[in-house]
Amino acid sequence: MTEQIPVQPVRQVHLLLVDDHPLVRDGLRARLETIASIRIAGEAGTAEEALAIAASAPVDLILMDINLGTGNGISLTARFKTEYPHIAVIMLSMHEKTEYVNQSIQAGARAYVLKDAPAVEIIEAIDTVIAGGTYFSSGLNRQTASSDAGQLLTQREQSILKCIATGKSNKHIARELGLSVRTVETHRLNIKRKLNIEGQADLIRYALSNVIV
Template sequence: MTEHIPVQSAQQTRHAQQVHLLLVDDHPLVRDGLRARLETIASIKIAGEAGTAEEALAIAASKPVDLILMDINLGTDNGISLTARFKTEYPHIAVIMLSMHEKTEYVNQSMQAGARAYVLKDAPAVEIIEAIDTVIAGGTYFSSGLTRQSTSSDTSQALTQREKSILKCIATGKSNKHIARELGLSVRTVETHRLNIKRKLNIEGQADLIRYALNNVIV
């Protein structure tokens, strides 16, 4: 499943601000390839390269970084745990996970750790650009090589049946008041369920919750 934002929005995002990007991969050749491709885009500035977790954290502490392209495997380090550390220590930095793994567990662990996108390493280069545009615009992105099931099944299993019902209502555009009336609940109860859903799915804003519902719920 790939979540796209309108082309016009992506272009506006690209021209509106320069993105300081950190490349984190333990293979220098991979970093060289990414740098060569991304340096051609005027709105992207490579803030640095890192092959280990400590190198990545040191760069983030000394230079402005908005976004990280993070390898899921970093030799003796782990990109997922490093993503979680960045979410705690540098919550303003968004992470795009790069991986050869299509397994559900890797996708869900990455998103739960705080990654905003999951892109397969063998995906076309244009997908990395789309992922960057989407994440900077506030959205989430999954490589087109991933199935709908792999990006949503395990995380949604954490929800109760009531929470799933509310998420389905959110996907159809219903307000808290309408959801409360339809399910026979108070508005305050619906608001509490929304908070619990966001916590379980590791989603922060209302817009991201609506986006998740639209892309992961069959109505």
């Protein structure tokens, strides 16, 4: 008799869609509700509706538009960070300007994805944020994503970037900052994501060109 291996249930992410355009929400729902790991917890067109849903239903993650007609998605993100810190926010926006990216991150957003991004990129952003990381749309210009690293990076990440600029290895950085090597590696990955940098060589070049040591 063959032993039956129990199938592990898929952990679902409860996702709230916040956009003041019903057609946009319909499109997002159509893209995402076919994915087994995603459950649409609700839709909101205003800040008040979004807060009401968060207060009455389980929500893990929000896809948030910046322009909400009568409200502002960046301000609403900051409010969620204060009132519902367990809920992660992905900013889904048509704006590519640095000021919007920086303001969103400062408000507490964990990712910034352009609305015209392919569905696979939105799903990748969701997976990355749920895993604890940060994500920036590949459609963002390198200059847009990295022109103000001081606002995008935490103090710890800036310290690590400065160490990278001086040529220190992960082991040396870990020893200097009192961290584990694994933690340094995680910070390096987050720095690359925030600055929209792909490879280690590009990260080193960026550090050498932009960091005063």
